[in-house]
Amino acid sequence: MITGNKKNLQYKLGVLLLALLVVFLVAGTIFNGIDLSLDIHQRLQAPSPGHALGTDALGRDIFSCLIFGTAVSLVIALTAVLSSALIGALLGFAAAWRGGLANACIMRCADLILAFPGILLSLALVAFLGPGIFNLILALVCSSWVTYARLVRAEVIKAKEKEFILAARGFNASALRIASSHMAPLVFPLLLTQAVLGMAGVILLESSLNFLGLGLDPRLPSLGQMIDAGRPHLFVKPILIILPGGCLIALIAAFLLLADGMQSRSVYNRIAKKL
Amino acid sequence: MKVWLLKKMGAFLIFIWAAASLIFFLVHTIPGDPVVAMLGKMPRLEDIRRLQQAMRLDRPLAEQYIHFIQNLLRLDLGESIIDRRPVISSIRRYFPNTIILASAAMFLAMLIAIPLGMLAALKKKGFWYAGSLVFSTVGLAIPGFLTGILLIILFSIRLRWLPVSGSGKIQFLILPALTLAISLSAFLTRVIQTAVAGELSQPYVLLARAKGLSEFHIFSRHVLRNALIPIITIVGLQLGALLSGTIVIENVFSWPGIGTLLITAIRQRDFPMIQGIALSLAILYLLLNFLVDLSYPMIDPRIGHDYR
Numbered sequence: 001m002i003t004g005n006k007k008n009l010q011y012k013l014g015v016l017l018l019a020l021l022v023v024f025l026v027a028g029t030i031f032n033g034i035d036l037s038l039d040i041h042q043r044l045q046a047p048s049p050g051h052a053l054g055t056d057a058l059g060r061d062i063f064s065c066l067i068f069g070t071a072v073s074l075v076i077a078l079t080a081v082l083s084s085a086l087i088g089a090l091l092g093f094a095a096a097w098r099g100g101l102a103n104a105c106i107m108r109c110a111d112l113i114l115a116f117p118g119i120l121l122s123l124a125l126v127a128f129l130g131p132g133i134f135n136l137i138l139a140l141v142c143s144s145w146v147t148y149a150r151l152v153r154a155e156v157i158k159a160k161e162k163e164f165i166l167a168a169r170g171f172n173a174s175a176l177r178i179a180s181s182h183m184a185p186l187v188f189p190l191l192l193t194q195a196v197l198g199m200a201g202v203i204l205l206e207s208s209l210n211f212l213g214l215g216l217d218p219r220l221p222s223l224g225q226m227i228d229a230g231r232p233h234l235f236v237k238p239i240l241i242i243l244p245g246g247c248l249i250a251l252i253a254a255f256l257l258l259a260d261g262m263q264s265r266s267v268y269n270r271i272a273k274k275l
Numbered sequence: 276m277k278v279w280l281l282k283k284m285g286a287f288l289i290f291i292w293a294a295a296s297l298i299f300f301l302v303h304t305i306p307g308d309p310v311v312a313m314l315g316k317m318p319r320l321e322d323i324r325r326l327q328q329a330m331r332l333d334r335p336l337a338e339q340y341i342h343f344i345q346n347l348l349r350l351d352l353g354e355s356i357i358d359r360r361p362v363i364s365s366i367r368r369y370f371p372n373t374i375i376l377a378s379a380a381m382f383l384a385m386l387i388a389i390p391l392g393m394l395a396a397l398k399k400k401g402f403w404y405a406g407s408l409v410f411s412t413v414g415l416a417i418p419g420f421l422t423g424i425l426l427i428i429l430f431s432i433r434l435r436w437l438p439v440s441g442s443g444k445i446q447f448l449i450l451p452a453l454t455l456a457i458s459l460s461a462f463l464t465r466v467i468q469t470a471v472a473g474e475l476s477q478p479y480v481l482l483a484r485a486k487g488l489s490e491f492h493i494f495s496r497h498v499l500r501n502a503l504i505p506i507i508t509i510v511g512l513q514l515g516a517l518l519s520g521t522i523v524i525e526n527v528f529s530w531p532g533i534g535t536l537l538i539t540a541i542r543q544r545d546f547p548m549i550q551g552i553a554l555s556l557a558i559l560y561l562l563l564n565f566l567v568d569l570s571y572p573m574i575d576p577r578i579g580h581d582y583r
Contacts, residue, residue: 010412108293115294116553117560118519124553127541128301204418208523211420212538227421238428245421253416260412 011261017254021070021247028067035064036221056226056240057233065221070247072222076133077202080140085195087141088148089187093179095149096156107153110146118143119208126214136215140202151194155187197259200252207248223248280569287565292344294557299343302550303336326356352551357543362551365536370555373532377521379448380455381510387460392467396475397494407464414461419520423454423527451528455520459513466509470502477501503574511567518560 032052039059047054053062095106113121125139159165168178209215210224218225223244230240334342346353352362395407417425430437430450437450474480475498483493522534529535533552540548 112290112293112297114515115290115561116557117515117517119522120519120553120556123522123537123541124298124301124549127549128546200416207418208420211418212523212526214538214541224420227424231424234424234428235432241421241424241428245425248418248421249416252418253412256412256416 008261010257014254014256014258014261017250017257021074021250021254025067025071025074028063032061032063032067034068035061036068053239053243054237057229060221062240062243065226066243066247069221069223069226069244070251072216072220073203073206073248073251076137076140076206077199080137080144080202080206081195081198083137084141084145085148085191085198088145088150089152089191091145092149092152093156093183096153096160097175097179103153106149110149113143113146116143119205122205122209123212123214126209131214131217133216136206136209139209140205143205144198144202147194147198148191151190152187155190156183159183159186193259193262196255196262200255200259203248203252203255223251279572283565283568287561290561291558294561295344295347295554296340298550298554298557299340302546303339347554352554353547355540355545355548357545357548362548365548366533366551366555369531369533369536372530373521373525373534376448376451376455376525376530376532377517379452380459380521381514381517383452383456384459384463385510387456388463388467391460392464393471395464395468396471399472404468407468411461411465414457414464417458419454419458420523420527422457423451423524426450426454427527447528447530451524451530454524454527455517458520459517462513462516463506463509467502467506470505471498474498474502500574504571507567507570507574511564514563514567515560518556522556 042059045055051061095103121143122139129135207224210222211228226244391407394403525532525534537552
């Protein structure tokens with residue numbers, strides 16, 4: 001399913017964009033180094049040999065901030081997506097395999113989380129828990145495990161009555177064994193595609209939270225925070241917004257294109273089919 | 276049909292109760308004392324006690340919960356700890372602005388997405404197909420708040436056509452509504468295109484052609500009507516994205532809606548206000564979904580038939 005579609009344009013573009021971003025991060029760290037120190041006497045400087053892209057309103061090296069912000073977005077999104085995919089897959093499997101009360105509890109929890117539109121639940125969680133990287137990831141996981149749980153549950157219910165699963169049960173295989181060696185290979189391609197799409201969604205959510213000042217410690221540069229901090233200087237130095245904005249768009253577009261290319265039938269197709 | 280309606284109605288009410296309970300327990304079981312969090316660093320002991328009494332935080336959790344639900348039934352969401360005014364009156368004042376912005380954005384998004392998606396589905400592999408693919412990919416990749424700022428740079432700073440922020444006149448509505456509409460229509464365009472293309476390949480279209488019906492008749496009477504169900508469902512699902520986009524975009528344009536109110540409340544650590552706004556947004560979203568559900572049997576008589 002994944003290997004068959006490596007040749008399409010979206011997949012190639014996505015891989016290219018992601019590779020460029022990684023090269024940018026690695027090369028930038030090696031050749032420029034990351035220096036996030038504040039220097040209030042060097043505010044809003046033009047590009048110079050010491051600061052390849054100039055400095056921001058706090059006198060920080062913009063290039064260093066860009067690398068740091070992009071890397072942070074990537075790491076947070078990876079952690080959040082991996083944990084929510086894992087939690088979602090386990091809960092989805094449990095719901096489908098056990099059925100009955102377990103199914104009802106897990107799926108009603110999922111419905112309850114879906115009752116909050118998009119960013120609201122993460123926003124409320126960060127508001128109550130306070131900013132910080134751990135709370136941010138927790139808030140992102142809380143609202144995104146649902147998709148994976150529903151996906152895995154639907155697949156497991158479909159496969160539950162197939163012969164090979166019945167045979168495995170006939171050999172008295174444990175639920176753990178069936179999950180790990182029979183269901184996992186079956187569900188993995190779908191889960192992976194959903195996770196790549198989820199990366200784009202989580203990066204979007206994370207940058208929106210940081211833009212509103214409700215994500216990481218506001219003193220640390222992140223792409224959303226840089227865009228917010230650049231707003232008062234929109235007239236004099238639009239580059240303060242355009243550079244982090246460009247990185248953010250490239251990051252999201254890379255995962256969107258990748259997910260698009262990975263699906264033999266696109267998400268939109270699947271959504272339309274399901275209804 | 277009546278049983279179906281009652282079932283949907285019951286589910287709607289249960290979800291409101293569950294969402295309210297979730298918010299309540301979120302506020303009351305978080306680590307740390309909300310009162311200390313609200314009063315900031317080094318609060319005085321008598322201040323803590325006074326606020327705890329005012330918010331009934333010194334009572335047992337079960338009693339607080341019953342009190343909360345009772346007040347909720349009377350539409351009493353408590354009072355703001357910043358200006359001591361009832362939360363519900365602030366929400367009432369700001370809510371209409373959010374509704375105006377969200378409806379304008381939805382209208383604009385449909386205006387873009389419906390024609391574009393249909394053209395792309397009808398002329399596969401043509402100009403409109405490629406155009407809609409590029410538009411939807413780009414539109415989805417740009418975060419809403421960034422679109423907003425880019426539109427401000429273009430229309431307010433470079434071209435000087437529209438004001439940066441504010442409210443009251445129609446000029447202030449255009450940019451935030453357009454911002455929301457761009458990301459919304461990027462997604463809708465693709466869904467509409469896929470739904471229409473899927474229906475066009477169904478056997479009944481072939482039969483209609485064989486009967487000699489005109490292409491216009493086939494499209495408007497048969498294809499469109501069948502494609503409408505997935506489209507409406509997606510529009511319903513996208514209402515969540517619309518509301519969550521509104522929260523962010525209102526803050527970009529200082530639009531005096533519920534989103535600006537929410538972020539201000541979070542910055543001021545005004546817990547009763549945050550609780551009230553989160554709850555009212557969840558109820559609005561549930562209500563919209565309920566209305567979307569109700570519209571199905573009107574479009575497709577097959578739905579809801581089982582319960583008649």
